Amino acid sequence: MPAALLSIHALYNDRQPAAAAGGVAYGVDLDLYAGETVCLSGQSGAGKTLLLRAIADLDPNHGEVLLEGVPRDRFSGPAWRRRVTFCAAESAWWGARVTDHFADAMREADEFALAAEVAGRAIAELSTGERQRLALWRALRVGPKVLLLDEPTAALDAAATRRIEATVRRYLAERGAAALWVSHDAGQIARIADRHLILGGGILTSAPASEAS
Amino acid sequence: MTAVSLSAVDLALAACLVLLLALISHRMALGVAHDLLVAAARTAIQLTLVGMLLKLLFEDAGPVWVVLMALAMLAIAGREVWARQKHPLRGVWGYGLGAGAMFVSCFTLVIFALLVLVQPVPWYQPQYAIPLLGMLLGNTMNAIALGVDRMNRGAINERNIIEARLALGDPAREATAALRRDAVRVALVPMINAMAAAGVVSLPGMMTGQILAGAPPLEAVKYQILIMFLITAATGLGALWAVETGAKRLFDDRERLRIDRLRN
Numbered sequence: 001m002p003a004a005l006l007s008i009h010a011l012y013n014d015r016q017p018a019a020a021a022g023g024v025a026y027g028v029d030l031d032l033y034a035g036e037t038v039c040l041s042g043q044s045g046a047g048k049t050l051l052l053r054a055i056a057d058l059d060p061n062h063g064e065v066l067l068e069g070v071p072r073d074r075f076s077g078p079a080w081r082r083r084v085t086f087c088a089a090e091s092a093w094w095g096a097r098v099t100d101h102f103a104d105a106m107r108e109a110d111e112f113a114l115a116a117e118v119a120g121r122a123i124a125e126l127s128t129g130e131r132q133r134l135a136l137w138r139a140l141r142v143g144p145k146v147l148l149l150d151e152p153t154a155a156l157d158a159a160a161t162r163r164i165e166a167t168v169r170r171y172l173a174e175r176g177a178a179a180l181w182v183s184h185d186a187g188q189i190a191r192i193a194d195r196h197l198i199l200g201g202g203i204l205t206s207a208p209a210s211e212a213s
Numbered sequence: 214m215t216a217v218s219l220s221a222v223d224l225a226l227a228a229c230l231v232l233l234l235a236l237i238s239h240r241m242a243l244g245v246a247h248d249l250l251v252a253a254a255r256t257a258i259q260l261t262l263v264g265m266l267l268k269l270l271f272e273d274a275g276p277v278w279v280v281l282m283a284l285a286m287l288a289i290a291g292r293e294v295w296a297r298q299k300h301p302l303r304g305v306w307g308y309g310l311g312a313g314a315m316f317v318s319c320f321t322l323v324i325f326a327l328l329v330l331v332q333p334v335p336w337y338q339p340q341y342a343i344p345l346l347g348m349l350l351g352n353t354m355n356a357i358a359l360g361v362d363r364m365n366r367g368a369i370n371e372r373n374i375i376e377a378r379l380a381l382g383d384p385a386r387e388a389t390a391a392l393r394r395d396a397v398r399v400a401l402v403p404m405i406n407a408m409a410a411a412g413v414v415s416l417p418g419m420m421t422g423q424i425l426a427g428a429p430p431l432e433a434v435k436y437q438i439l440i441m442f443l444i445t446a447a448t449g450l451g452a453l454w455a456v457e458t459g460a461k462r463l464f465d466d467r468e469r470l471r472i473d474r475l476r477n
Contacts, residue, residue: 092377
């Protein structure tokens with residue numbers, strides 16, 4: 001078996017209520033391999049978002065995280081997050097216009113089949129689907145090795161969902177990157193997941209085959 | 214020229230005006246009569262006490278007493294800055310940030326003004342040092358409270374935007390650049406407005422006071438200009454220091470946004 005791209009050992013988010021972690025803060029173990037998509041499900045409140053945020057080092061957390069064998073604390077916070085990038089469920093925008101968030105080359109957006117005029121538009125005018133695709137593109141431009149996607153297609157129609165899935169899979173294949181993808185959609189999990197894990201009681205377990213298919 | 218001395222009757226008559234206003238607002242059920250009377254009483258008591266204190270201080274102009282008075286003023290102003298913020302930093306930082314910023318800006322500028330500009334003999338002469346410091350502290354206090362309050366509210370309200378930038382690997386400083394700029398601007402606007410309106414719309418209080426006390430108008434004007442420039446410099450320096458230092462405290466060594474360091 002090849003060495004893991006991302007290794008997580010006994011990781012827990014300090015913001016996680018002890019009750020949701022089964023009263024024990026022993027944390028999560030997980031290995032992600034290059035090119036794979038691992039889907040993550042679990043009841044709401046199980047701590048899926050907090051787990052992704054802990055991996056990205058956005059919340060105070062404990063445990064061991066290594067990227068290609070290098071411990072996380074060898075990287076600065078920003079340097080780590082450029083390599084292990086978290087995409088929140090709801091995209092946030094700091095400027096009023098699309099171009100405020102992309103200093104250079106909007107034409108790369110063609111890859112996402114975004115309409116050509118999107119560049120000149122205000123963020124508020126975009127549809128939810130357009131915003132999600134732009135947010136994903138914003139993250140991919142940073143060039144991360146690991147993508148942490150928090151329900152990126154939850155609010156999207158079938159066509160937009162398929163486009164996001166295709167974009168992520170192409171990116172992972174081209175870059176040898178990996179994705180940890182929070183999803184509740186059985187159809188989506190069947191399409192994209194190399195593995196399917198369930199978070200509950202503070203630990204990860206493999207989903208039964210019936211749930212993964 | 215010397216000032217016409219005010220008698221107790223003069224003050225009592227002025228107090229009657231406030232009493233009359235309180236009576237009217239009580240009749241109209243405005244709900245401010247009580248606050249009005251308490252505030253008026255506080256003005257009379259606090260100013261009388263500080264007047265007595267200044268009288269003592271001026272008679273015995275030892276530098277130790279001047280320093281003690283200055284530190285007491287700083288301590289009270291620091292508490293005021295802290296109390297005016299909706300979401301101050303928790304713990305000793307909440308108080309220390311404002312007090313520290315005022316210490317850095319006001320004390321430096323008052324010492325500069327005394328040693329280089331006004332040059333009383335001795336330089337710490339309380340008749341100059343204490344009023345100068347008082348005016349700088351009073352204005353800087355407002356500016357710092359406005360600026361830091363703006364920044365901390367912004368950090369809470371725009372938390373998802375700041376964290377979106379952090380998640381993309383932007384450094385904390387970049388993620389808060391707009392917020393810090395806004396905070397400093399909010400802090401400086403009142404003083405910019407005051408300078409722009411000075412003499413045209415409003416006659417500044419200090420100048421008016423000097424003129425009433427018998428100073429030649431042009432002398433009073435010169436002092437007023439000096440004071441306004443000093444106040445502007447102190448508010449700018451203090452607000453910049455407080456906003457920059459406060460912004461650092463909003464993040465930890467991993468450049469994570471730490472909203473939990475602000476009081477809810």
